Amino acid sequence: KQEVTQIPAALSVPEGENLVLNCSFTDSAIYNLQWFRQDPGKGLTSLLLIQSSQREQTSGRLNASLDKSSGRSTLYIAASQPGDSATYLCAVGGSEKLVFGKGTKLTVNP
Amino acid sequence: DAEITQSPRHKITETGRQVTLACHQTWNHNNMFWYRQDLGHGLRLIHYSYGVQDTNKGEVSDGYSVSRSNTEDLPLTLESAASSQTSVYFCASSESTSGRAYEQYFGPGTRLTVT
Numbered sequence: 001k002q003e004v005t006q007i008p009a010a011l012s013v014p015e016g017e018n019l020v021l022n023c024s025f026t027d028s029a030i031y032n033l034q035w036f037r038q039d040p041g042k043g044l045t046s047l048l049l050i051q052s053s054q055r056e057q058t059s060g061r062l063n064a065s066l067d068k069s070s071g072r073s074t075l076y077i078a079a080s081q082p083g084d085s086a087t088y089l090c091a092v093g094g095s096e097k098l099v100f101g102k103g104t105k106l107t108v109n110p
Numbered sequence: 111d112a113e114i115t116q117s118p119r120h121k122i123t124e125t126g127r128q129v130t131l132a133c134h135q136t137w138n139h140n141n142m143f144w145y146r147q148d149l150g151h152g153l154r155l156i157h158y159s160y161g162v163q164d165t166n167k168g169e170v171s172d173g174y175s176v177s178r179s180n181t182e183d184l185p186l187t188l189e190s191a192a193s194s195q196t197s198v199y200f201c202a203s204s205e206s207t208s209g210r211a212y213e214q215y216f217g218p219g220t221r222l223t224v225t
Binding site: 034036042043044045046049089091097098099100101102103 | 143145150151152153154155158168200202212213215216217218219
């Protein structure tokens, strides 16, 4: 059974700092990995999708990497801003279904 | 613009009542999913569908049912609501191609309280 772990559960950083969020998974037989952002009381917004054949994806200040063999993914956020404050969720795709981690709650302080 | 909507956004019901949560997507996606989100558990898959007339059980399907009569809708029914089903429910959809998983798009969620 696939298990997805995100460490740390919460992170507080000053504005402008570069930061890395971690995601690990137990079964390397995945189709893709997706990073989401969730604001309080809101739905999930997809940030980046990495197919199993890819090593990384970039969107603006965000860069996500995937190492299937070690069961790890990282989300790098450059030059963090207070507007980046949210919970970030990692989800691993085995066939069509996603298995989610519990998320990392990020707070960026002005 | 294509979107995925859920209704109602908030619902309070009593134990034992039947409740149906609606999910409607205009992406024309074959795949649709229902998740629940609880503190300490994250998002867990309840039911999913790969197309019209297709439904499948997820990780936490007991006490829930779905039906898929068209591409756009996947209603989630709680047959007899229990306090343990108090949660936030999310619907999602994605394209489908054999051997490749596509990005999932999520609705805004329904907050259900069972008293």
